[in-house]
Every structure is written in structure tokens, then in C-alpha cells.
Amino acid sequence: MCGIIGVTGRPEVSRLLIEGLRTLEYRGYDSAGVAVQEGGELVVVRREGKLAGLAAVLDERPPFGTTGLGHTRWATHGRPSERNAHPLVDASGRVAVVHNGIIENHEALRAELQRDGAVFRSDTDTEIIAHMVAAELRRGAGLAEAVRRCARRLEGAFSIALISADHPGVLVAARRHSPLVLGAAQGANFLASDIQGLLVHTRTIIPLHDGDVAELTPQGIRLVDLDGQPLQRPAQTIDWDPVRIQKGGYRHFMRKEIDEQASAVPATMQSYLTTDDGLDIAALDQLGGRLAKVRRITFVACGTSWHAGLAGKFYVENLVGLPVDVDYASEFRYRRTQPGPEHLIVPITQSGETMDTLGALRDARAGGSPIVAVCNVPMSSATREADATILTQAGPEIGVASTKAFTTQLTALYMLALDLGQRLAVLKKDDIARRILQLRRLRFDIEAALEHADALRSVAHRHADVRDMLFLGRGVNYPIALEGALKLKEISYIHAEGYPAGEMKHGPIALIDASMPVVVIATPGRVYEKVLSNMQEVKSREGRILAVAVEGDTRVAALADEILPVPAVEEDLSPIVNVVPLQLLAYFVAEKRGCDIDQPRNLAKSVTVE
16 A cells, blocks of 8 residues: 655655655555655655656755655545645644554544644544654653654554654654565665665665564664564565566566566476476475364465465365365455364465455464465565465566466465375376476466567457456366456456356346457366357357467357467466466556556555555
8 A cells, every 4th residue: 555665864865765655656646745854844745646746846846854754645544635645744843754554543542632732734544643753752752762652552553654853864663564664774774665665775674573663763773662672673685686676668567567477487486396396385394294184275365366366276176185265355354264273274465465364364373274375575474474485486566457476376376286285195296297397388388478469459459448348267267267357447447347157147148249348268178168158158149259269279269259369288277378368458458548557546556454
């Protein structure tokens, strides 16, 4: 959700804050602002809308200082406006705060502050923090102590960072259930809502834990808990290349990240192959004997990650034989589920910070379930709190609409199924070796699918003005129909629905006419003949068929109006390839419609509030 950046110890701090906020734009926002310590005062500049408006103001008159905070806001309390943009200040204008999350007891705290004479100038829950910290400073507390006292009274999820005009060179931050990371460098220190905001400055990262309070100065970082007890959090080196958070000649990050799947998928696979072409997810060893007792698996996730989990269900049930549930994390955590030691919970999350997924993880862990997270961000909350983690190797994903994170999740879940089958002795060694050989070919299969981008652009442009689109798939490709529909509606704002093709007769068939394009995933597999029958049903009602099909498949071509070609791939791995033309279809439709592809309206990359 909101993006936070903080810098202390660097000249031209306003420029660095804008640069940092640009790396966090993908999180989604509707206003932006900065606060800089300048000559014993705070200079606060805020604007509604895109970051370019704020940058233009700062270019005309940049505040001069070495310490400051920046923020991009995604509105929760209070409509998007300059009035509600962060940083927010106290009545004196000498304390500034930025905040990600929701303060659940803000109404009671606001009433208390108003009784004491505080005058509020925004509609946000955040402003209470500035007033509370200012009150503690007036009572004689230092800035870190004032923030600690304030944080102890806040209920809900938050990551906060503050500066004070009376504490030059000092940044103070605290977190609870909302991500915040620190970056250490020579003569300067940094904080950000996620790693991407720090990579241009440092790769030495310190993730904050729940209840941590950090004081940053150019000389160092001091950590305490909410009771004031000193903490030691070891710094870690992140190996992500800063170049990967740049567009590199592409018009949009999403297009770049679609192409990067050809390297991200094999990188994820390679992480878990042994030198003799065997398979070993070493992290699973951390479960010890608990793994042999597992009788059921539940994948918990949100959005695109939920679709990956649905494909993972097919993998595990087909290859291992264990029953698998796939649950929305937001539903799982509020039902009276009874996970226990025989119930493996697999949270799937690109960021490792999705609030609902973390809530499901924590509930399941409290019930005694073993937890194996599938995650793309090392040192995230999910990776720290799970018993074991399968890290995907997508690298930074900037586009809000997930692409390479999704296909690397599919790869990781397929390898999880293989390793479980190996460990539980239900898959033979030669079968695993055959499947690993097919995995190794995926790089070339994805590249082959990407070669048709120009033809897919033409198809997309011919369908860019439709109002609705239906996506159909069966078996392991049913989740890909869901994902294709999600991609289209996320970035083009066209209404789209994904369905199991066999369910078309139970409702969606009523929508089909000559104006309704129907995208059908029709690649070879166990249900290929059934899919052809479904296509016949669409055709008989004058529906326009766009078919994802293997090049040269004459049976599909005879029924389809347009072909979205892919190479022939073993059925279990076909989702990883079949989703590529659907990603490109959505991208080119959105491009034709002039949509904001990397930052679609109302969406955020990482949803860190409920």
C-alpha cells in the first residue's frame, strides 16, 4: 500500500526522497509528500495526484537539508486530497509523521487529544500520531522515547516514521504488522516500506520486527523494543540488482517483467536442483519428522497468488495424492477452521507482507500446523515467521499486475509437489528426472511464446473496445483462465470473468453472443476433447473465440476466430507457458485503451491493510 522513504546523512535529500518514492510508485497511491529538516524548521510539501506534481514543486524550490521523509498515500481514512496527504504535522509544525496501516483506536485517541486542545487539520487516522508525539516531547521525552510511548497506545497495524525540527539528523520509526526496513551505509542511513526503496543506496538491510523502534542518525542505528530494551537485529545483504528496478528501455515495467519470465522461471527452478539433476528443497528439512505426519495441505493466498495456489492443488493432488484446499486468506482467518499438526499450511505471497495472508499464517501456527511459505522477498515477515520458506527468484516486481511473480510461484509449487512426492515415496526417481528435464526446457518454451508478441498486439487491438470478455479453461488450466481474466480487468478495466469450461452451461452461456469474445485455453491434455466440445457450444451461439493453442493445431484453428499460439508443453507445466499470451493480451489491450498499465486505478501492489 503506501510507500515510505526516509534519509538521514545525505545532501540534496529532497531529490533522494523523490527518487526513492519513484521506486515505490508501484505500491499504489493517490497523493504524495515530503518533509525535510531545514535550518531548524520543517519544510513540508504535499500534492494530490501523481508524483510528477510534487517533483515539479520541489524542482522550483528544493528544501536544503540532510534529513527527511517521503510518502505516497493510498487513501483509507479521509478522501484523496492535499489536506490528507502525508507527511502530517502537529499544531506547531515541528513534528512530521508518515504512516502505513490503520490505527483502529484513532477515534478515541482523537477525542482525548481534542479535549486537551489539539486542533486537527486532516481527516486521517495518522494525524493523531503527530499530536501524541509532540505532547510527549513537551513533557521532556526525547524523540525516540516519545515515539515509543505513542506506539504503545496505538491499536491496529502500522509502520510509522517521524522527524522533528528540534532533533536534527534524527529519524525514528516503529512497526507493528506493517512492513518497514532499514538500510545502512557509510555516513548515512535509510528506511523504506520495502527493499526496492533502498537498493539504489545500499544492499545492507535490517528488517524491523513487530514492536521494534528504531532511531537513525548519520552515525548509526539504535533499536529498542516498546519497553525500551535494546535489541540486536543482524544486517543482511540482499543480492537484488538495482538495475532490475529500472525500465531498461521498456515503456512499462509490466512488459519488461513479462519478458523476464524466461529467466526468472529457470532461476527459481535452479535454486532447488542438485548437481546430479536431482531435486532437493532443503528448507523442508527444517520441518523434520513433522512432514511425514501431514495428511492435508491448505494453500492460503490472495489475488494472483490464490490462482497459483489453485494450480498447485492440481500439482499436489495429481502427483502426491494428498488432499489440498485452496483458501482465500481473508476467509481462512475468520472461519472456525481447526488446523493442527497434520495439516500443512502453505501461505503464498509475493511480498511476504500481505496482511490477510500473514494473519492466516499466524492463526495456523498458533494451532500447531507446520508452515511452509512460498515468497519472493527474503527477510519479509512471511519468511521470518514460517517454519520453512521456498523462495521464488522473480527479483523485484514493480508492475502492480503480477506476471513473473505468478509464474515463479507456479514453478515453486510444482517443485514442492515433486519434492513431497519424493520424500513421501510416492514418486519414482526416473519420473522425477523426466519432469526435471521438462522443467529445464521451460526457458525455451516461454521464449517461444514471447516471440508471438507482435501478432498478439494485433489481436488485442482488434478487441480493445469490447465491454466484456469470458475466459474458459479446464483442469490445471482453469486457474489460468481466472488469471487471464484478472489481468485484463486489472489493467484495461474491461469486465472479464474466468470459469471452468465445463461450468459454462451453468450460467455464463447466457452471456454469449456475437459481441462477446471468449478466450479458451485449448492446449493438449486429459480434457482436450472436452474443451473442443465447449468451443463448439460457444461457436453455435456466435461467440468470438480467441484460443490459446499449440501452433499447427488444426482442430482448434477450425473453431477459433483468433489463435494465441504457444509451443507444445507437458500438461502439468502448460500453465506456466499458457499464461504468457494472456498476459500479453491484457497488456496490449490496456496499451491500446491508453490505461495506466503499471499503476492501475485503485490498486496497490502489496495490500498491507485489511
